Amino acid sequence: MRGTGPPLLLINPWVYDFAAYDFFAKPLGLLYLAGLLTACGYEVHLIDCLRGPHARGGPFGTGRYPKETLPTPPSLQGIPRRYGRYGLSEAAFKAQLSRVPRPAAILVTSLMTYWYPGVAAAIGLARKHFPGVPVLLGGIYATLCPEHARRHCYPDLVVTGPGEVAIFSHLAALGLKPPITFIPTEFDSLPYPALHLLPHLSYIPILTSRGCPFDCSYCAAHLLQPRYQRRRPLGVVEELFYWQDCLNLEEVAFYDDALLCQPESHLLVILEELARRGRRFRFHTPNGLHTHLITRDVAGWLKRANFATLRLGVETTAPGPERLDRKLQEGELETALAHLHAAGFQKKEIGVYLLTGLPHQEETAVVNSIRRVKEMGATPILAQYSPIPGTALWLEAVKCSRYNLESDPLFHNNSLFPCWPRFSWTHYTQLKHLAGEG
Ligand code: B12
Ligand code: SF4
8 A cells, every 4th residue: 555655665684694494484563663654654665685485485384585605704603504695685685676766764674683784784785775865773683782783784773662653753853754643552553564565475473462471581572572462352353354354364373472371361262253253274383382371271272273383482391490481380391281182282283492502501401301392292392592682691691602792793693502612513413303303
């Protein structure tokens, strides 16, 4: 939909990394802004550097991004992996820029802190193509490392935190007032994210809540979304119907940090209403679910509603005070898995994220967790720890890292295992084999 207001160009930049895969990864924050700005009458254009269709398709609409190998940054020399740019070729990006009318402002999003070279590259090229157009940078990297973003990506402005209210004052300061004034105060009052702007979308990314009531020491959720807010469950159902009708999609990926909180008044209401109205979707929870909230009732509903990719957020199976998460007590994983099995889920359908690479974590603890998860009839999946500035664990991470974490977000890359002093790829490959991933 074209607005009559000032034209804006929104950009989802490339990923620069050793590895990246579209495992239900879409720029939902930027799409929320696109939906809102469109509703306020701006003329919104989007360039998604990670747009599909992907070269090699995976299950349920996931897939591999095209990759162009690039020289490994000097500070990461010696890593036996190919560094590169994932997504559109530079030529394709430039071609897209030339198809867009000169915008009044460029809005760039950012995700992982260590992907900032992709942000800097996209901003550099966009600036060259549209000299003099102001560039606003927001998103996760911008929020977690605003100073670094200013110094290394050269936007005109770094915007931190949720963008829905802030964006209007920044655009107004540039003289770009919206034709329609609408300041959303609640999550429920937001227009839908502009999913239709993504070409070749193969699944619906959806948020039913923002933020998380827990506070695990390695996690940045409370820095990014300080307020825990849930949507009206029936509003979520309407959105799912809307996108299924518009885009003819069945796959749905939940992006919530805390999807299972108070399930009787939230997720179960959504699933019951979908069942009542006879619509079929297939659900995926690439972000881990809170294991201790999986009751018999919840497990039954997850099965009936057709959840195909289940991921449980578990740091370690070891009990004790040294746990860093604040969300799982002894015996709770066993109970949750028993409910999931009783509901009919198979071992291969239940992925248990085990966090590896934490400060002071012994490899033997990971080995034990892998074995324990397998014994319990689930599939261990290794999730590598990425140190994040501002989190409770950050200072400890800085102290014990092999890298100078404070000097460059490139060192936050989870593939480096920056906080394991004796990390070796051979050991890690053995762990992956043990987990059955290798
Ligand atoms: C959903 C999610 C995923 C999804 C998909 C992510 C994607 N889009 O690609 C999946 C499950 C695939 C995923 C995977 C991973 N994730 Co993740 N993920 C998230 C999560 C929970 C939500 C992100 C999101 O979509 N939020 C919803 C939208 C609405 O919010 P938003 O993007 O922040 O946008 C708002 C603002 O930032 C702002 N904004 C955004 N853009 C712009 C632009 C402008 C101009 C302005 C003004 C404002 C603005 O306004 C938006 C609306 O309010 C965050 C935690 C969190 N709570 O944010 C972690 C998080 C981003 N993930 C993280 C990590 C570590 C990972 C993994 C490495 C996990 C692992 N160990 O294996 C992997 C790696 C992914 C990969 N592809 O390689 C870390 C980041 C670490 C870092 N160093 O940066 C986070 C912060 C979680 C944490 N540990 O604290 N993730
Ligand atoms: S429960 Fe999950 S989202 Fe919430 S603080 Fe802990 S790790 Fe972060």
